[in-house]
Amino acid sequence: MTSGQATHYYYPGPSHWQLWGALALLLMAMGTVVWMWGNWTIGPILIAIGVGFLVLMLVGWFHRVAHESESGRYNEQVDVSYRWSMSWFIFSEVMFFGAFFGALFFMRVISVPDLGSLAHSKMLWPNFTAAWPTAGPGLAGLQFTPMEAWGIAAINTLILLTSGATVTWAHWGLKKDRRWQLILGLILTIGLGIVFLCLQGYEYYHAYFHQGLTLGAGAYGATFFLLTGFHGFHVTVGTIMLIVILGRCLAGHFKPEHHFGFEGVSWYWHFVDVVWLLLFIFVYWLA
Numbered sequence: 697m698t699s700g701q702a703t704h705y706y707y708p709g710p711s712h713w714q715l716w717g718a719l720a721l722l723l724m725a726m727g728t729v730v731w732m733w734g735n736w737t738i739g740p741i742l743i744a745i746g747v748g749f750l751v752l753m754l755v756g757w758f759h760r761v762a763h764e765s766e767s768g769r770y771n772e773q774v775d776v777s778y779r780w781s782m783s784w785f786i787f788s789e790v791m792f793f794g795a796f797f798g799a800l801f802f803m804r805v806i807s808v809p810d811l812g813s814l815a816h817s818k819m820l821w822p823n824f825t826a827a828w829p830t831a832g833p834g835l836a837g838l839q840f841t842p843m844e845a846w847g848i849a850a851i852n853t854l855i856l857l858t859s860g861a862t863v864t865w866a867h868w869g870l871k872k873d874r875r876w877q878l879i880l881g882l883i884l885t886i887g888l889g890i891v892f893l894c895l896q897g898y899e900y901y902h903a904y905f906h907q908g909l910t911l912g913a914g915a916y917g918a919t920f921f922l923l924t925g926f927h928g929f930h931v932t933v934g935t936i937m938l939i940v941i942l943g944r945c946l947a948g949h950f951k952p953e954h955h956f957g958f959e960g961v962s963w964y965w966h967f968v969d970v971v972w973l974l975l976f977i978f979v980y981w982l983a
Contacts, residue, residue: 706769713757720749758940765957766949775956782960786967789930793971796926800919800978804828808915829983831914838914841907845980848899852892853976856931859888860969863938863962873952875945882942885965889935896928916983923979927971934968937961 723746731739764770770778811817811833812826821833831838843849866881900921903909911921941961944950950958 705771705773706764708764711757711760713753713760716749716753716756720746720753722746723749762944762949762957775954778956778960782963786963789967793923793926793974796919796923797974797978800923803915803919808832829916831916835914838908840909840913840917842916842983843899843903843907843909843920843980845976845983848895849976849980852895853972855888855892855895856969856972859885859892860966862888863965867958867962870945870950870955870958871952878950879942879945882938882945886935886938886942889931889938892931893928893935896924896931920979923975927968927975930968930971934961934965937964 723742725746727739727742727744727746729739730742733739808826808828808830811821812824814820817824817826817833824830824833829842831840862881862884866878866885869875869877869881909917909920911917938961941958944957
């Protein structure tokens with residue numbers, strides 16, 4: 697056990713931040729439903745208020761956890777608990793993306809060839825060709841251009857691989873107690889994450905308005921936007937987490953022998969990198 701750490705397992709007292717989080721999610725859900733029903737005034741307002749409460753909860757809860765950690769209330773047992781918690785969280789994310797990759801595999805390898813092999817397929821869907829990418833037999837006449845692998849997708853792959861290297865470099869700096877290396881590595885990683893999101897936003901814009909590829913483009917459009925969209929959401933969450941960690945580093949938090957707050961975020965970022973590599977291979981390259 698390092699000096700300054702508690703001798704007993706720390707059990708936090710009651711917290712009100714969960715209530716703020718529940719209220720935020722309720723308002724966001726209500727706002728979304730109202731907006732979908734055509735109220736373009738109340739819906740966005742409810743969503744905005746919900747997002748505000750969510751930000752309040754995150755700031756307050758993060759501040760409390762950071763204060764508990766820096767005040768020495770966490771010992772090695774608490775550290776192990778956090779490591780297991782983060783490991784199971786990332787495992788749940790693996791299962792989440794595994795379901796979408798499984799759906800993609802089922803459509804490409806099983807359902808599309810099976811539909812094309814039916815004896816009466818030409819009569820039911822005369823324009824349907826059982827080859828991927830496709831919108832499916834119900835949208836056989838829909839025209840769209842599949843995404844290219846060796847354009848923005850390849851650039852984004854290089855960006856994320858580089859960001860994995862910069863966050864690892866920052867981790868080495870923390871272990872060696874070189875604060876300048878830690879902070880510079882985090883700034884570079886955050887910058888690369890933001891560039892990735894900007895390029896993905898441009899790619900979506902180009903797909904919608906120039907390639908005819910939308911969420912309504914059947915099997916291919918749905919799987920493309922769901923997989924890449926959820927990954928983009930995870931990159932956004934990871935970038936926010938890195939910004940929080942950068943703020944803590946600038947405030948002098950974390951020590952070479954006690955820094956799981958940083959380590960957990962770096963695990964998450966490497967997970968995001970690996971998922972993107974799979975996306976690049978199976979969604980872009982092998983499309």
